Amino acid sequence: MTNLDKFDTVFADVFEVEKSELGSGFSIDNVDNWDSVTQLSLVSDLEDEFDIMLDSEDILEFKSYEAGKAILTKYDINFDE
């Protein structure tokens, strides 16, 4: 499974959506159940999946699918494999 597959699986599980719904428009502004609880759950699951711990600043900035990918890249998670 690629890192992108893992990333998408966590997103799909947390927000209970199909992977096909994920993309650049998937953000806190237009996903109904994206609140602080789901955000912490999302972060927690991604931390477990990739064996990392996000800094507070990054958690605060994690407001969209694309932002999440950019943040994880800072932790040496490569999505271009």
Place this chain on the structure above:
Amino acid sequence: MNSTMLENKVCLITGCSKGIGKAILEVFSAQNAIIYANARKEGDLDEVLENVKDTKAEIIPVYFDITNFAEVKSCMLQIKKTHKKLDVLVNNAGMVSYEMLGMINFDKFREMLEVNLVAPIYLMQMASKLMQRQSSGSIINISSKVAVEGVKGQMSYSATKGGLNSATLSAAKELSPNNIRVNAIAPGMIGSKRLKTIMEDKFEHKLNDIGFGRLGTPEEVAKACLFLASDLSSYLTGQIIEVDGDLKL
């Protein structure tokens, strides 16, 4: 006091090289805990590790400066990868100063704020991430009696520990839904080497202010810590426990 009150419990204790931290490490070791023992420099733990080598505890020395967030995070990741959980965090490492208001060294005060308040809050944040996954945990902050009542000549120190008390109370409320307990211990005058040295010079008469008529020992503080770390205190959170032998400041 060999027992199993902390058997299989993964504990992180900061500032284990001397004084109260050293005593906490020794008392927890006697209870067969798995202990990540922190000190700033390699070699600082040699003496205490020798003291506990015959216990059944598993001790993992972790050397880092608690104000270095990258190093704190690295330790938390090590705990997560190795043991998959953290049951107890003891925020013990700290600095102390004795200065009247007019003599406060503000560079030292800022450093003390980092060590006594900012770093423990970061450690609580990191520890609670692990504890939330397992829906359990105990965080113990080592505060001070002077933070509860105030004292002449320690305004800056008491302010940092007062902040830690407030952080304890707020964290207890925030983390109780996750079954994570957060408490503080506020020691009175404890006979660490450092205090004994200062007392000989300045504070001998202060013994008269202690109801028990003697200094406390680091072990007596460590035993209160053991109570908070163990399941004996399973319904106790948001408390500042004064271990002071009836000290009047």
